[in-house]
Amino acid sequence: MEIGIILFRTLFIYFIIIIVFRLMGKREIGQLSIVDFVVSIMIAEMAVISIESPEKPMMQSLLGIGVLLILQVFFAFVSLKSEKMRHIIDGKPSVIIDRGQIDETQMKKQRYNFDDLLIQLRENGVNKISDVEFAILEPTGKLSVIKKEEEENEDDPGSNLFPLPLVLDGKIQEQHLKRLGKTELWLRQELKKLGFRDLKKISFCSLEADGIFFIDLTEDD
Template sequence: MDNYVTIVLRTLLFYSLILFIFRMMGKREIGELSILDLVVFIMIGEMAVVAIERPNTPLFHTIIPMLLLMLVQILLAIISLKSKKFRNLIDGQPSIIINRGKIDEKAMRKQRYNFDDLMTQLREKDIRSIADVEFAILESSGSLSVIEKLKNDNAESEQGDITIPLILDGNIDDENLKRINKTNLWLRQELKKQGYRDVKKISFCSFENGKFFIDLKDE
């Protein structure tokens, strides 16, 4: 009987502890979890299950590793907020699979993403044909973001562009500049014309339909 009481109490304890840990690690939807998030969540869950199944094991043998994983995950999240390179290393970067209606096979091969994957995810979004897609972006979470073509006679003239970040956290993204056929020098010159001389002070910058969107870092 004592074992059953211990199991019930341990279940309630670890349920509360896991809720606390996940709350401390921040709110993220399941589809937005990175590989690192998923690994940490699985490890924490497995530790809790083992501790509940083995009531004779000291609690601190499980609680300490769980709290350690929480601290490591919070530390990595803080580092990723301050370093885009580290964020790209951990989470990866979005890839444009369909660009202005044209499939980028090179990007698909790089992501080991095949046409069956593409068609499956398009069908999940109620899109029957690739011909209806203007842009398709494979997010770092593995989900597919889709922008459909406009279905009117003036679609070609009115079709907007996709927002591609050129500066994130004060760092110029040369890869995205290449996607819009622009250079690092061009971007710096254009920013100077608008009074922005220090790129490091810019939190976010994108260029769409001939216009810049610029957001400065909080002072």
């Protein structure tokens, strides 16, 4: 009888967890944030307790899984609306190599050493640090690498920058403008030329390497 209960609970919890992770959204395992990872471990632990302890009501585990699902969906919704909460929950990317220069200050902040850097550069098919224009440590721990172009445009240093969000959720990203050597006034004037006067209607805006703006408007508009 107990074996039958365990088999039933295993199958039932299996399908419940599939549904829960579908509702939580699609992310690759390597792209899970710290919060996603913690929630996944807690759900797995509750599932194991429910299967290994048939004498305990399964509703207890289902209740805990349901609470975690609600919290995860809530935080995901808040992250979509608030840049500050998104950074708190998911973290921010860190530029480890900036225009060919290693930023050791950022490495220390992230407790990231040169062995880590070299390993992840090799994983990206890069053997020499001198070949790297930018290396960004993502919140997931993955290193995104942008190699140097064979011929750099010396007349326009900004053309060698990776696309930085200049407007995010209707807010100007001043630190990214400084990296480009531009001002908020310049950005507003350029957007006005393109017919965009209200920045709150822009969900994402970046300056591509060819000097063309990529602009995405909020769905409400």
